[in-house]
Amino acid sequence: MTTPMFPVSSSQISYIGYEDDDMSLIVVFTNGSTYRYDNVPREVFDDLKSASSVGKYFNANIKNSYSNSKIK
Numbered sequence: 847m848t849t850p851m852f853p854v855s856s857s858q859i860s861y862i863g864y865e866d867d868d869m870s871l872i873v874v875f876t877n878g879s880t881y882r883y884d885n886v887p888r889e890v891f892d893d894l895k896s897a898s899s900v901g902k903y904f905n906a907n908i909k910n911s912y913s914n915s916k917i918k
Contacts, residue, residue, distance in 0.1 A: 856900040864891040871908065872917075880918035883908060 849863035849872050856876075863872040864886070871886040871894075890907060897903035 852895060854895070854900045856904075858901045859904060862891070862894060862900075864888065871912070873904070873908075878918070879916060881914050882917050883912040883914045886912050 849865055851861040851863040851872065851874065853861055858876055859873055860876050861872075861874040864870070865872070866888065869885050869887065871883040871891055872880065873883065874880045886908065894900060894903050894908065
């Protein structure tokens with residue numbers, strides 16, 4: 847199954863996606879790197895998607911709060 851990806855307006859993040867099945871957040875950075883963040887509640891994804899500053903929200907609430915792995 848392919849994760850639906852949503853473009854975001856950010857200088858550091860290009861796309862975000864979410865898998866409800868395993869609560870994973872997918873983040874594609876502007877440099878092309880892609881990371882999976884584990885056990886992220888759906889509400890956090892929704893808040894990230896609607897944040898006035900996606901980068902600031904990501905840095906404050908996700909970056910160092912969830913385990914992650916580089917997938918690309």
